[in-house]
Amino acid sequence: MCRAKIEINPAPCIEGTRSSDREGVLTQPLSAEYKRAGLTRGWINRRRTKAVWLGKVKIGDGAPISVQSMTKTVATDIKATIKQIKELEALGCEIIRVAIPNHKSALALSQIKREIKIPIEADIHFNPELALESIKQGVDGIRLNPGNITDKEAIIEIVKLAHRKHIPIRVGLNSGSVNGWLRSNLRHQLFPRKPVPLSMSHPPLRPDGYRGGIAKDGSGMTKDGKSLAQASLEYVNFLESLKFNDIMISLKSSDVISTIYAYRYVAGLCEYPLHLGVTASGTLDDATIKSSIGIGSLLLEGIGDTIRVSITGPPHDEVRIGYKILQSLGLRRQKVEIISCPTCGRCEIDIIKIVQKLRGILEKESLSPKGNSIKVAVMGCVVNGPGEAMECDIGIAGGKDFGFLFKNGERIRKIPESKIVTELVKEIRALSL
Ligand code: SF4
Numbered sequence: 061m062c063r064a065k066i067e068i069n070p071a072p073c074i075e076g077t078r079s080s081d082r083e084g085v086l087t088q089p090l091s092a093e094y095k096r097a098g099l100t101r102g103w104i105n106r107r108r109t110k111a112v113w114l115g116k117v118k119i120g121d122g123a124p125i126s127v128q129s130m131t132k133t134v135a136t137d138i139k140a141t142i143k144q145i146k147e148l149e150a151l152g153c154e155i156i157r158v159a160i161p162n163h164k165s166a167l168a169l170s171q172i173k174r175e176i177k178i179p180i181e182a183d184i185h186f187n188p189e190l191a192l193e194s195i196k197q198g199v200d201g202i203r204l205n206p207g208n209i210t211d212k213e214a215i216i217e218i219v220k221l222a223h224r225k226h227i228p229i230r231v232g233l234n235s236g237s238v239n240g241w242l243r244s245n246l247r248h249q250l251f252p253r254k255p256v257p258l259s260m261s262h263p264p265l266r267p268d269g270y271r272g273g274i275a276k277d278g279s280g281m282t283k284d285g286k287s288l289a290q291a292s293l294e295y296v297n298f299l300e301s302l303k304f305n306d307i308m309i310s311l312k313s314s315d316v317i318s319t320i321y322a323y324r325y326v327a328g329l330c331e332y333p334l335h336l337g338v339t340a341s342g343t344l345d346d347a348t349i350k351s352s353i354g355i356g357s358l359l360l361e362g363i364g365d366t367i368r369v370s371i372t373g374p375p376h377d378e379v380r381i382g383y384k385i386l387q388s389l390g391l392r393r394q395k396v397e398i399i400s401c402p403t404c405g406r407c408e409i410d411i412i413k414i415v416q417k418l419r420g421i422l423e424k425e426s427l428s429p430k431g432n433s434i435k436v437a438v439m440g441c442v443v444n445g446p447g448e449a450m451e452c453d454i455g456i457a458g459g460k461d462f463g464f465l466f467k468n469g470e471r472i473r474k475i476p477e478s479k480i481v482t483e484l485v486k487e488i489r490a491l492s493l
Pocket residue numbers: 401402403404405406407439440441442443444445
């Protein structure tokens with residue numbers, strides 16, 4: 061429930077602090093799903109949220125953080141859309157969003173849904189009729205943009221139908237369109253005297269009082285972050301006034317700091333699951349860096365229940381990078397994790413070529429949730445090689461034109477450089493099946 065108006069009760073939050081700092085802070089206990097997946101979650105305590113179900117995927121309430129993406133095909137090209145979703149499924153994508161710009165696209169949804177395994181969320185802007193049609197076509201969730209879906213009667217109709225069909229709504233804000241809500245007639249009608257105050261009196265997100273750079277009087281919060289937080293809480297208030305609370309929230313800014321502030325802020329004022337992302341973050345390199353910092357910082361604080369890495373590029377990269385972010389924080393596990401040294405003048409084998417080949421061969425299967433998870437070290441020389449290789453399940457420490465193979469902490473045999481990749485693949489497959 062959103063507490064933006066009254067903000068009296070302590071926010072049931074978080075935190076990414078060490079256990080000695082955590083006393084008195086309500087956090088989410090390690091869920092059965094996490095335990096079953098063998099995840100330890102390190103020292104990250106996740107923010108407590110209510111559970112929302114997108115089809116069979118549970119979001120929030122301690123469920124593993126899900127990775128989602130968005131199709132880049134036109135929905136009316138049903139064949140191409142299904143093909144892309146199936147490819148993403150094979151990479152581990154758990155939720156797919158499809159843009160619905162017109163009625164024909166909405167009508168394509170039932171056929172697409174029949175052919176895929178993962179839940180599908182319809183992405184709706186401007187035209188509320190498209191949300192109604194998408195729900196009728198059997199989608200698992202709807203994303204509404206408060207920046208351009210502001211017709212009161214239409215929202216009421218969507219909420220009624222979503223409620224009847226048990227479909228959650230994601231209140232999905234972006235910095236590029238948030239002003240649409242802030243200037244809308246509906247907003248002025250709902251909050252005639254003044255906007256819902258974004259009170260800074262809620263408890264700090266961390267026991268040490270740190271508010272992520274946001275002072276008690278609100279100064280320090282970026283303009284974008286404030287707008288996103290404000291708009292989302294107002295829209296959520298409106299949905300709640302209709303007795304609807306099957307809600308998720310996303311607050312994506314193209315600015316990393318604003319994204320972090322907005323999510324931190326809203327995380328302290330409601331219990332809805334949060335879908336994390338930095339929007340319009342650019343091509344692969346830029347998007348990876350911005351998302352790793354934006355999404356990663358929030359995850360470290362226990363904030364976030366599902367993620368999408370937005371990339372100007374193939375959606376396959378969005379899934380790959382999404383998993384890598386989660387894996388780097390111990391929040392999800394890939395089947396095969398490769399750690400490799402950067403190489404230097406001491407290296408006498410071609411580490412870059414070996415790792416690239418290995419990654420190419422194992423890319424797809426390393427995302428499969430089936431089988432054992434294993435960690436592989438590919439190291440250039442004896443400086444750090446044996447140490448890292450012994451810490452991993454399998455490892456190679458390079459010598460002159462050869463590598464020593466390590467397995468379960470022990471040195472096993474010497475392999476000529478030309479055979480390192482094939483031997484490693486064989487060993488990895490044997491261990492991870
Ligand atoms: S492991 Fe050896 S080759 Fe690799 S970076 Fe370190 S010193 Fe250089």
